[in-house]
Amino acid sequence: MELLLLLGLPLLGSLLLALIGRRAWAPEVNVLMSAGTFAAGVWLTAHVIAHGPMLVWHEQFFIDPFNVFLVILTAFIGLTTSLFSRPYLRTEEHHGRLNRRQLRLYHSMFQLFMFTMLLALTTNNMGILWVAMEAATLTTVLLVSLYRTPASIEAAWKYFILCGVGLAQALFGTILLYFAAEKVLGNAGSTALLWTHLNEIKGQLEPTVLSLAFVFMLVGYGTKVGLAPLHNWLPDAHAEGPTPVSAVLSGLLLNVALYAVVRCKVLVEGSVRSDLAGDLMMGFGLLSLVLAAFLLWRQKDIKRLFAYSSIEHMGLATFAFGMGGPVANFAALLHMTVHSLTKSSLFFTVGHATQQAGTQVMDKIHGLITSNPTVGWGLMLGTLAILGMPPFGVFTSEFLILITAMRDHPWASPILLLGLGVAFAAIFSRVQAMVFGETRLPRLPHPPALVPVFAQLALVLMLGLYIPPHLATWYREAARLIG
């Protein structure tokens, strides 16, 4: 029932907004639908906390502590993004960059995107997981090119082709997985792709097939996580699309893709008696972290800057999952949470700041703190949070990842420190110049929605100082499941 609401509401919302999306109050309907989805997510979570993992609808859906926390995170960021997009898109319309038809497309696709994300998270079927990931690309590709500028169309094309090809590799991996499973489960047909069944028999799956399958799936879903060297689409799509889309791409899509990789890793590790899967993930993660950190220095566009920062953080989380073990997994899950919260709130403030300045070029943005103190402070605090300054949650997760790396893989810790240090210097110097200084920026026609920004930053701060015991047991449970 909870699940039906959770999946049904965004689907219904997408249809509804396709019909009424041109009305002036469509953004309010969007917020309402997202709020309903979030409420369903809370209900589902309460159910899982009370009754433990659940399997529903002929075992087609499976909720355990690992995905339920991502479900609630996804629904929450969906809600805050819809709150943010309300004034943001009105201002865009006011500036004449978007018309009502494009707004209808945006609202309808946004709800459909939420549906694909939640479907990918809750499904038990590895094939449906793939279908949902591909559908997520399809729903966002027209949003990336929403402004119809040459640069945005180019970005959307690149996004489409690269992710399409990447996901084709993941489908091949899924076929190989099915091939291996069919050998053990017999010609059971529909059950051989169900994760719960696969997890029970993972010890008997053929290791050679599974290691090959994992390589394909890591490359495929890794393209969507934005792992280097397959990250090319990510900065373009983030920079050229409307800011609410950048926020959900960074805050949700990357997480869900990483979730898919981790689900595969659990199966492969159970079958292949070596650290192949973990080592591959550690390698890709470190490469992404370091490459993104150095590329940060060359950015001129503020949204590209934070897009590269997303690559860096996803690299770090992938590295942590690659190390494995209870502490590293705990840290990686925490990192996914705080990164989503911080990065989407950053994109919200960046969205308002660029609207005010009328440009995304960092050299032309100055003195945000005098022209609009809340935007300025929001950007500063968000930046400090994402850079891992102590009171915030990112510090906790990065610290945990670092000490685990020092204990288990000492060779990696200098590389990690180098990447984090370089990224810190690059981002901090840029943001400081934008926040302080003289300015003559005009005011915005619609008051910015900054409640979600500070609410999310407050959550990140709370997670840094104190993780509620409930949440901690939950993370620990999830970390144990991942192994």
Next chain:
Amino acid sequence: MTTPAFSSQLINLCAALLLLLSFAMLSQRRVLTLVDLFAMQGGTLFISIMVVAWSTGQPQLYYSAALTLILKVILLPLILHRLIRRLGAQWESETLLNTFITMLAGLLLVIFAFTLAQPISQLANTVTRGTLGIALAVVMLAFLMMITRRKAVTQVIGFLAMENGLFFAATSATYGMPMVVELGVALDVLVSMVILGIFFFHIREQFDSLDLHHMESLKED
């Protein structure tokens, strides 16, 4: 049921045809001919799935064969033809990179695909054991085609040919994926085709051409 030896030979024949068609696509310059080749590839895929369905008596394979026939032989080529006409691109051809080198690279990819699939093919006990390597080779050749071409339409055909290779892998290594998954994949392919169609018009509107050479403003930096 026919004799396993005969049907497995038929499937091997289809596999060889698929590979041959992939090479033909790799070296074909004219856009419309490329669409026809793609339709033929879909047709071969349909026949091979029918043969597997016939020889194993798996009812669900008939459905996926029908799905292939409708989607890959009729619907997608039709959409592509109409799109190309409406874009006025039917006489367009494109200059290829050095054909000899492309073919050589293709051959190397086939060898690579066979070596990669070797240990897995030996595990297969289906009637179609030898064909996984060919399926992987078809995927990789389509990939090569996407890399070497600069026109939006040909890149899309490469993308669809890759999907053909994957479908062939699904029927040759296993007897087809579960029906829900296959339907979902087919839906995704169809929707992506529609979106790409919209895209073609956007691209032409902005760049006055479907040539991707014009799209080089967003560089890695």
